[in-house]
Amino acid sequence: MPELPDVEIFKQYFNSTSLHKKIEKVEIPQKEMVEDVSSRKIMINLKGKKFSSASRHGKYFFAKAAKDKYLVLHFGMTGSLKYYKLKKEKPEYIRLQINFKNNYKLAYVCPRKLGKISFTESIDEFIKKKGLGQDSYDENFKLADFRKLLKNGRGSIKSFLMNQSHLAGIGNIYADEILFQASVHPESQLDMLDDEYIKRIFRKLNSVLNKAIKAKAKKKNMPGNFLLAHRAEGEECPVCGGKIRKSTISGRSSYFCEKHQIKLA
DNA sequence: AATATTGTTCAGCA
DNA sequence: GTGCTGAACAATAT
Numbered sequence: 001m002p003e004l005p006d007v008e009i010f011k012q013y014f015n016s017t018s019l020h021k022k023i024e025k026v027e028i029p030q031k032e033m034v035e036d037v038s039s040r041k042i043m044i045n046l047k048g049k050k051f052s053s054a055s056r057h058g059k060y061f062f063a064k065a066a067k068d069k070y071l072v073l074h075f076g077m078t079g080s081l082k083y084y085k086l087k088k089e090k091p092e093y094i095r096l097q098i099n100f101k102n103n104y105k106l107a108y109v110c111p112r113k114l115g116k117i118s119f120t121e122s123i124d125e126f127i128k129k130k131g132l133g134q135d136s137y138d139e140n141f142k143l144a145d146f147r148k149l150l151k152n153g154r155g156s157i158k159s160f161l162m163n164q165s166h167l168a169g170i171g172n173i174y175a176d177e178i179l180f181q182a183s184v185h186p187e188s189q190l191d192m193l194d195d196e197y198i199k200r201i202f203r204k205l206n207s208v209l210n211k212a213i214k215a216k217a218k219k220k221n222m223p224g225n226f227l228l229a230h231r232a233e234g235e236e237c238p239v240c241g242g243k244i245r246k247s248t249i250s251g252r253s254s255y256f257c258e259k260h261q262i263k264l265a
Numbered sequence: 266a267a268t269a270t271t272g273t274t275c276a277g278c279a
Numbered sequence: 280g281t282g283c284t285g286a287a288c289a290a291t292a293t
Contacts, residue, residue, distance in 0.1 A: 002272085059273095074273085076272055077271045077289095078270085078272095093290090093291095111289085112270090112289050114271095155283060162272095163283090164273080173271060250283090250284065251284070269292085270291085270293105276284105276285095276287105278284085279283085
C-alpha cells in the first residue's frame with residue numbers, strides 16, 4: 001500500500017539499513033520495469049559506490065549514490081523494500097537487488113510490476129518532468145498554498161487530493177481517510193467548499209499523514225478513530241456509529257460514512 | 266471462480 | 280491548449 005506514509009517508512013528503513021556500505025553488484029531481473037534509462041546505466045553508476053542519503057517526493061523514492069546520481073524507485077501498488085542476508089529470508093518477486101560488500105542485500109520487491117525503476121542526475125528535473133506537485137508532507141506547505149491549489153482544480157475533492165500534479169503523495173486510502181476525518185463526503189465538489197471546510201481538510205491532511213507515519217504506516221498501529229481499519233461496506237463507523245458505504249469515484253473504491261460525512265454538491 | 270486491489274498513464278471528451 | 284474521467288495495465292489474494 002505505498003502511498004506517502006508507506007514510502008516515508010521505506011525511506012527510514014533504507015536509511016537504517018543501506019547507507020555507507022559498498023555496493024558490490026546490482027541485479028535487475030525485470031528490465032521492463034526500468035523507465036527512461038538503460039538498466040546498464042543504473043548498474044554502472046551504482047557499482048563500487050555507497051549510498052550517502054535518501055529522500056522522497058510524493059510517492060517517489062530517491063537514493064543518492066554519488067554527486068548528481070540518484071537511483072529512483074516508485075512502488076506502484078505492491079512494492080516494498082527488504083534488507084536481508086540469508087537465503088531463507090529472500091523474498092519473492094525481486095525486481096532489483098543491491099548486493100553490498102558485507103553480504104547483505106537490499107531487495108526491491110514488486111509482485112504486480114506496476115512500480116518503476118529509474119535513475120536521475122537531478123531530483124528537481126525528475127519532479128518537473130513527471131509533473132509532480134507540491135509534496136503533501138512538507139513543512140513549507142501551508143494553508144495559503146492549499147487554498148491557491150484548490151482554486152485551480154475542478155471536480156470532486158477526492159479526485160483533487162489524489163491528483164499527483166496538484167499535490168504529491170496522497171492515494172486512495174489516505175484521501176478517504178482525510179475526508180473521513182474532516183467529515184466531508186468524497187464526492188463533494190471543489191467549488192462548493194467554503195473556507196471553513198478548506199481549513200478543516202487541510203488540518204486533517206496534515207494530522208492524518210503525521211499520525212500514519214508515527215504509526216509506521218501499519219494498519220494495526222493506527223488510531224482507533226481511523227477509517228483505515230474499517231474499509232468495508234456495512235461496517236460500523238468508528239466515530240459516529242453510522243454505516244460505512246462504498247462507491248466508485250475516479251475509478252477507485254471509495255469508503256465513507258453515510259452519516260457524518262457531508263456532501264456538498 | 267469471480268472479484269477486488271494500494272498507482273500511473275493515456276485516449277477521449279467537455 | 281486545458282484538465283478531468285475512466286479504462287488499461289500485471290499479478291496476486293480472497
